[in-house]
Amino acid sequence: MAHEDILDELDRRRAAACAMGGEEKLARRRERGTLNAEERLDALIDEGSFYETGFLGRSSFSAQAAGKSPRDGKITGFGTIDGRDVGVVVNDFTTMGASTGATNSKKIGYIRKTCTEKGMPFVHVGESTGARLPDAMGSRGMGQMLGNDTTQFRRMRESPWAAAALDTSFGSSAWLCCCADFAVMKKGSIMSVSSPRLVSMAIGEKVELEELGGWRIHAEQTGLIDQFVDTDEEAMAALRRFLSYMPGHNGELPPTAPVAEGSGDDQERILDILPETRNRVYNMKKIIDVIFDVGSVFEFKPRFGKSAVVALARLEGKVVGVVANNPQVGGGALSAEACRKIIDFTVLCDSFNIPIVRLMDTPGFVVGTDAERRGAPGHIMNFMNATCLTTVPQVTVICRKAYGRAYVAMGGGAHNDSMIAWPMAEVSFMDPVFATSIVHNRTPGDEGFEDALIEIQKDLEIWDMATIFSAHDVIKPQETRSSLIRILDIHQRRRSGGIGDHLMRSWPTSY
Template sequence: MAFENILQEYNEKKIKALAMGSAAKLEQRKNDGILNARERISYLVDQDSFIESGLFGTSSAVESDREKTPADGKITGYAKIDGRDVAVVSNDFTVKGASSSATNGKKIGQMKRVATQRGLPIVFLGESSGARMPDTMGSKGMGSMLGNDPTQYRRMRETPWASAVLGYCYGSSTWYTGYSDFSVMRKGAIMAVSSPQLVSLAIKEQVDPEEIGGWKLHSETTGLIDRVVETDEEALDSIKEFLSYMPAHHKQAPPVCPVPKDSGSQMTNILDLLPEKRTQVYDVRKVIQAIVDTGSYFELKPRFGKVLVTALTRLNGHSVGIIANNPLVKGGAMDTEACEKATNFIVMCDSFNIPIVMLVDTPGFIIGLDAERKRAPGKIINFMSAVSLTTVPKITVVLRKSYGQAYLNMGGGRNSDEFAAWPTAEISFMDPNFATSIVHGLNPGDDGYEEAVAEMAKGSNVWDIASMYAVQSVVLPSETRDYLIRMLEVHRMRLSNGVGEHLMRTWPTAY
């Protein structure tokens, strides 16, 4: 009889914990077309693979809250995604706005420790109101809640982190998004340091939530969000797709996938995507998708730093990071946002053993007052530092033009393991038109301008640089896919089982 009572108590507590905030709150979310915290986990992970940690956790700071805080507002545990183990943190906004407390802080800490020690990716499903009050108020609250784990804010990139902004995200949800290697945001969600209500009190004027932390701000201006989606389901699908390119941990090579049969079928006509005139624009994303395995194109930060494309792809089934200038935007001239975007992407690829391919078509870096005010020198040299510190294979192919410092940043010289070019490539210190104006003082329309430009352009073709072996290969456009696959095989990191040195493992994820 005693055992029956104990089992009955267990079942009652389990039912209460699984019930979350209340039936009414869950119904409201359903009516709004938004998944709850447990539904998000169920959608994300393999069926029946989730094992919860901390189901019976409750608020510990305020005795009267114990019965009102099932799972203490943050659902944590382990699961599988596509057969691989992961750790998961899903914020339950129906319980005190998923606010951070002493108990649920321990749960997150456990997920981070296990993920780090056992080599598991970790997924944060964000929707929280920030720190819980009165738990954190007063000196005792601060002393018990904050700063007790010296590794809390230490990110060494031992395993991939992915996060989703799926509602109002303040406090810890914002921090973990900023820390993550991949972040996706649902339209209508808000991410900021503090809520608009608190900001309005501080500055004594009303603040629009979208202006302080909406999807346009973070995808187009701050660059903190990698992808924007319409629904919770799309966000969770994006996380699954991102993780499919990643190893489980930094001491492992990424997984190898089957190669779709029609991969490379567009290579015969790839030159049709490149305008014959150097001054005409085109979308380099079409070139990338023609080269890589069919269906493997996963672009990051498409709305930010749009002069540069960064995408996870596959070549012959192997994960590859693509960095490509996009002449469709600003003629491919790189700005400070593009530098930040490239640096962030390089650090991630190098940290998780993903080779990098650079496709180059740029007149250089954007110069001028605005660029200097945006700290262009610092951004350019950060980008260059990341290129220099990379220890995964780097293959560069110049499609059309590569000038000045950008030549180096985009892998020119010995900044790539293999530096190749199409026959259409032009390489020089400066665009011949600018050089003509500087050297001869001539401008378009002046007598002798065209002749002077032609003279400046001499020696910019690929054959001169190839003759001195500063370009290792001149590759026909139609053979680019085969060349890249073969060169990545040659440069495979055999001596370390596909694992790089990770010299940038502590580089900040958001800067």
């Protein structure tokens, strides 16, 4: 065959790959206002930076399937986000529902392997129907498709993973969100193990899409997704923003950004937010916004475990992880869900060399029969274990209440590099009302209860802890930002270049 004919054949095959699932399917997506795979890719990475690999991949099971499977339903390759290299997989739902096949499994495995070995983030943009049938049926299908890549879902957190669940996200799109360090979901999408049709057949009753895996379920009940957005464009922007806080791999520090204008101004506002009455609630998120760089707070799981707040932020341009109690929800008492949320975030920070700032104001852990059924003791011990295994610089600020074992789990005692407190902080084994009932056998309303409560409360104030140097310093709330900047500078890991020991690198991303 002449050179010209061979090159024409290459052009023909390239054109077929670019056509994806065909104009009719692409037009239907445009009518719904849904981006196709290439449009999502364009919104995710820097313009002109994409180098595609596996462009001519197709189904390997039959000639008929091969003709219907340009790129085998997955666009894979490498690009840059804000000038930094990333590996990317974007599912093309117009091609056989982006179902998982033998060829596209090899393509995805190649991208992940390269990201891990070469030190760059991995991004998966999911929308899929699950395993491809009938390709996966029988021993030949299983033998060719599943179990041949021992690293397919193994996470040692060598590099950050980010994922999106868009529209119909079954099978691999769900798996990779659950494996990721950060996952975003578009409202109106469904993320689940299998389709409602298959689940309905399996259990013998009709299952609705929303109750199977709608965004509200994952926002409020499972905690498997970190953020929720309205559009494809917003999902791609969330993935980009997450990666702006992350190093390319676990052997380097996160990138430093210019300090936003106005950062550090008017720290006196903290006193306006913090009630003078100790039993009044307030929104800790407002205090976080004051302390950290303007516009830098990037919260995870805002509707899950709401008595805790976890967020990436910047402090004088440097990336930090923020773990805080929020007294506005349940008085800041830590539920099983709040513990899970903090553990996940602690593992993320420690794995990627991000210092942790804890803002403590909690009466303890949520107790009761429901908490026990949710496995509270196990989650509390996992929380304690994660705190003890943390190797990045960590600072604890006792803002107000610090009671019981929650004080330790939130970084109290020796579980930090530095512990500072506000003058209104109070520390004790339990809430003084409960302590009064136990010690003096009096409950609110009983004669002598108030006098007994005052006696118990004398020992709660932070001064005694500061006197014995269990609290390293007592500062004014408006001094918190400047103190944190200096403390984190002092406690940076100079000998290792700021790199942590990554003791939790194999901790499950979802449990």
